Amino acid sequence: MSDPFDDLEDEANLEGFAEKFVRDDRRPPCQLYLISPLDVTGGFADRLRRALDAGPVAAFQFRVKHVDQHQAAKLAEPLQRICADADVAFIVNDSVSLAKRIGADGVHLGQEDGDAREARAILGPNVQIGVTCHDSRHLAMEAGEAGADYVAFGAFYPTSTKETNHRPEPVILSWWSALFEIPCVAIGGITPANAAPLVAAGADFLAVSGAIWGDDEAEAVRAFAAIPGMQG
Numbered sequence: 001m002s003d004p005f006d007d008l009e010d011e012a013n014l015e016g017f018a019e020k021f022v023r024d025d026r027r028p029p030c031q032l033y034l035i036s037p038l039d040v041t042g043g044f045a046d047r048l049r050r051a052l053d054a055g056p057v058a059a060f061q062f063r064v065k066h067v068d069q070h071q072a073a074k075l076a077e078p079l080q081r082i083c084a085d086a087d088v089a090f091i092v093n094d095s096v097s098l099a100k101r102i103g104a105d106g107v108h109l110g111q112e113d114g115d116a117r118e119a120r121a122i123l124g125p126n127v128q129i130g131v132t133c134h135d136s137r138h139l140a141m142e143a144g145e146a147g148a149d150y151v152a153f154g155a156f157y158p159t160s161t162k163e164t165n166h167r168p169e170p171v172i173l174s175w176w177s178a179l180f181e182i183p184c185v186a187i188g189g190i191t192p193a194n195a196a197p198l199v200a201a202g203a204d205f206l207a208v209s210g211a212i213w214g215d216d217e218a219e220a221v222r223a224f225a226a227i228p229g230m231q232g
Contacts, residue, residue, distance in 0.1 A: 054218035135168035155188020170201035177202030192223035
């Protein structure tokens, strides 16, 4: 698929495009997408319940590493139930097989985690499939062609949650939302203090982890909900 904005590759033109961008009021308000810490043991279930009670949350991504699938499924069970009770989508990070095993609402795929078409064939038509696209318009369009339900760009800001090698500018959100109906997710070091430019640029979702779980989760959810353009 050719890039319809090949003539906007240079930074000056992209900045010009950003200056002209106005968020489409027909798109829903930007929504919060929580990502779990790596450790979801102990009292995390209570923290999740408190966060979901504090304000609007669209989705929760279950992201654990270095445990086998049996243990991951066991850890996921109470969190999945909490999300279901709150009408929050439960998304599994990386693993199509785990998503299928536990009947998750969706799966989030990194660039090394398989193809969206293959995931769709395994999980069926109703499961949400998201794809990490870093700072690449090309990868995002490929994901859209492959049937992804959303594309994720980032990291927009420094983050300690995971190692990142890509740093897009907010204009990529403007470009995407101006041309495509598939939602876009902004990720990477997002806090209530720095989120507003990403919302204004066209993000449909803000994916956050450290800003929620690093302190008072309920207070953080309320702070995100107060940002102009966020679902409140």
